[in-house]
Amino acid sequence: MAVKDIWKWIISRLDSDILYEIYNKENIVCPGFRVNSKTAIKQNRTRLSANLLTKSAHKKMLIWFENISLSVIRKNKYGIMEINELVDVCQVYGAVNILIKLISENEEKKASQLFATLQEEANELLDISNLILNEKGMFEESAKKAEKIYSEENLNDHRTKSVKQEEKRIKKLEQKMEKLEIQYRKREISYKSRIEQEEKKLQDAQLKLSEYNGKHAELVKEKDLLVQKNLQLEKKIKQFEKEIKILKEHKNQWNEERKELEEIIVTVNQKLEEFQSEPNNKGINEMLRETAISKEERMRILVIGKPAQTSHFLREYLDFTFVDGEEISNELNKMNMDEVWVLMYELSFRDKLELQENKLYHNLEGGKVKVCEDFTAVKEHLKRLELEETEPNQYVWNN
Missing domain, CATH: 3.40.50 (Rossmann fold)
Structure with a gap:
């Protein structure tokens, strides 16, 4: 339950005079409305109540409540009390005063817990039709009677009278405990089954992890081998690049030499043909053939x-x-x-x-x-x- 729900409940119980007092003394502005009279509050109560829940108006409203709270409430710290103790205090000073005190102490979580407890176990303390103020603080309509009965001097007497209410609360709590025990047993059985399943999953996961570790070790070895092979290949590539460079140089040189040789062959063949065609050289040709090596x-x-x-x-x-x-x-x-x-x-x-x-x-x-x-x-x-x-x-x- 959010603290906003608590404020909605409190504001819904405030008398129109009190709402006018909050707007007037704290100079709270509601866009689109002029709050210049109690009649304006009555005519536009829904919109003006919702405006008090806005961030800017909420801070001013909380200051107003703190200023009019009872001196005895201001002196004490209620955030350190247990929920059952706070319920007792609500019976003395009223639920509204204690809830606002907890909120002002920044104990919003405990205020929400107290409000929820009051709704379930002590709803009569929230059964307030209208709230009015007196000089000492905020009370319900029968304020004088409540002040006389629930003063600090008569606190113990009041607790004696509220024994019946406590017994009802205890009975409700016992019933709740029985239900909780049944739920606990069911959950315990369910949790045991889940734990067994999770343990089995854990064992399977450990086996898989062992397999993965083994595979990882193999992959690391393969990686090292690949790195070595890669280094060897890089060396070979560099060597091949050098050889390719040399071959390219040789190729250019060969092409030049080939052209020269082709020209020489053509010249030699021409001279040889001329030489063999001359009559005087026929005898020499025959002699060369005879002396062939x-x-x-x-x-x-x-x-x-x-x-x-x-x-x-x-x-x-x-x-x-x-x-x-x-x-x-x-x-x-x-x-x-x-x-x-x-x-x-x-x-x-x-x-x-x-x-x-x-x-x-x-x-x-x-x-x-x-x-x-x-x-x-x-x-x-x-x-x-x-x-x-x-x-x-x-x-x-x-x-």
Whole structure:
């Protein structure tokens, strides 16, 4: 129950004169109405009563009630009393005075509890048709008689007379207790069943938690493995990026060399055709065919690093073997080559590392190994071998 319900009940019991007094002394304003006479209160009581419940008017109304309360009530603290004690005090000083006192002490919760108790167990204390004031405070219409009977000196006598009322209240409370005990037993049985269900749920939850913990541990291991694999992949990606960069550079270089070689081949073919078409050179052509070098007589060269185009290596007097990757070690084991050409620009980063670590490669004679950083170096070696080959042929032609 809200305190607002208490105020509604109190205001509904106030005499029109008292309502006029509250509005007049506390200067309370009601929008749309002029409260300048008691007649105005009577004519618009419903609207003016509701206005007193607004936040601004309520504070002023509470101040008015505190100012006219009994001195004995002002001195005491009722918030510390039990509800049954407050019921007794209400019989002496009136329910209205005690309820307002509790509200002024900021004991609104206890005021609501007291009001609810009075409604259920001592409704006669709320059975007030009209409230009026005298010099000492607020009382019901039979104020003088109540003041004489319920003064502080006659408090004990009054309590004796109210024994019957207390007995009724006790009987009602006993009946309530019986009902509460029955309800308690039913709830106890219901709670036991719920507790068992909750315990079972808890056990199931603990089992699931254990399973989840196990799965979580496995996931953590998998995560660590994935992190390691990811790091390895990142390293490989960086390595591949380097190799791709090198290959792109080589590709551009190859394209340029290819154009040069194609131009050389065209020129050589043209000169060869011209040379063979001349009558004086027919005998020489026949002699060249007779002196053609067999495969066994060719110079054997192992080329480490496979170029995209090998046509520009072709010579009748040279036998090239091109290898890369795993083929390098296999060919080095045979080692039946006259020379080893290492095309550094054709090797991947990995092949270069493996070649540096290859013992067979390091054991080769220094004169056999020809390291070529670019195709220009390859052309120089081809030219060198061409000169070596043409010298004996020149001798034959001259003789």
